[in-house]
Amino acid sequence: MTTMAYRKNLVFAAGCIGMLFFGIALLSMGSLLPSIAERFRMDAITSGMLVSILPFGVLAGSIVFGPIVDRFGYKLLLSLSALVVIAGLEVLAWASSFGVLQLSIFAIGFGGGVLNGGTNALVADISAGERGARLSLLGVFFGVGALGMPVLLGTLRGYEYSTILAGIGVALLAPVLYFGLISFPEPKHAQGFPLREGMTLWRDKGLLLIALTLALQSGLEGVVNNWSTTYLQQERGIDPRDALFALSAFVGGMTVARLALAGILKTTRSDFVLFLGIALSGIGVLVTALSTGVTGASVGLVILGVGLAGGFPLLLGYVADLYPTISGTAFSVALVIALLGNMTINYLVGVMSEWVGAQYLPLYLGACLLLQVGVAAVALKTYHRQAGWRQAAGG
Helix, strand or coil: CCCCCCCHHHHHHHHHHHHHHHHHHHHHHHHCHHHHHHHHCCCHHHHHHHHHHHHHHHHHHHHHHHHHHHHHCCHHHHHHHHHHHHHHHHHHHHCCCHHHHHHHHHHHHHHHHHHHHHHHHHHHHCCCCCHHHHHHHHHHHHHHHHHHHHHHHHHCCCCCHHHHHHHHHHHCHHHHHHHHHCCCCCCCCCCCCCHHHHHHHHHCHHHHHHHHHHHHHHHHHHHHHHHHHHHHHHHHCCCHHHHHHHHHHHHHHHHHHHHHHHHHCCCCCHHHHHHHHHHHHHHHHHHHHHCCCHHHHHHHHHHHHHHHCCHHHHHHHHHHHHCHHHHHHHHHHHHHHHHHHHHHHHHHHHHHHHHHCCCCHHHHHHHHHHHHHHHHHHHHHHHHHHHHHHHHCCC
16 A cells, blocks of 8 residues: 555645635634524623634544544544534524523534644645645635635625525535545555554653743734734724724734745744744834724734744744654644644733733733743753754664
8 A cells, every 4th residue: 555645745735725614613602692692682791602612623533533533533533523613503504492402512512623734734744854834824714714714704794694604514525525536645654553553652851842832822813813903992992993904914914924924934944933023023012002993903913923834834844843743642732732822822811911001011011021031042052962862763
């Protein structure tokens, strides 16, 4: 049985479609939350509790995907996880009770977590020597989904949210069909998963340091997505609609930058790009903090988005370089730690905002960036040392 029976371009397209799928599914739920809350007569606390189910679903999906793809391959898992997301969207569209609503949201998160981790690991596996560039291009498709959903929902404004969700679910059957029609890489451990090697990853210094850098990266992105509009409205007096425009500028900056990185990383060292991105993020935070209107805030958030664009593709590329034989499991470890970091940092920012207000948001972002510089420096030193050992050993 050959492991080269698949066509790289078709498999890469499958990864991009899966990531677009993930972006659409995640943004569908969040964008339609006000309509869902109105239908079920939920207050702000209940709505917040409902939204919190989604990241737990993503976390659960991130835990399980890695060992499964290393043992059984990508084809079946990506297809099933996509069907889980579709089922979640359809149930969310027609749910008649709060319990069913909760279950549907968890399903969307779980399937999305598998798709997110699985597509990243898949693209890393087929992109040796250019992982940072290809993973950056993959990340563009999440941004396309994130930016496209508000446009789509605005276009379909006259329709009931249940009709929109049901229609999205049906349309997403097309990617599942595509997954079924193409060949994927063979499982790395078809004869049995190396459990002991997988367990040692949780004690591997290089992986844990990269994962901690990812946790800070994920926390930064989450804080901007979740708290920047509150900061702009409460502390800068910016209209809610303009604040959402500024947030869209952040997502747009990140998406365009990832598209550019796919070319830049072919000629530029990834370490330099990573630290340049952190520096640009700091400039973006400073510009946002000093701005008094929506134009300045949008410029600052665009710079911040550009700066943060390379974090996930580059760091996940390092993970795949170090652990090519169990890359799926290594990605699971890294993404689980990253998600826990996101949830923890966002919770702490929420607590601080409740105590002292949202005016210190730029300070929180700056503190995370400074911490990320220190952790990333140690992580990359460890990565290069371990990569050198692997090369010297012939692996």
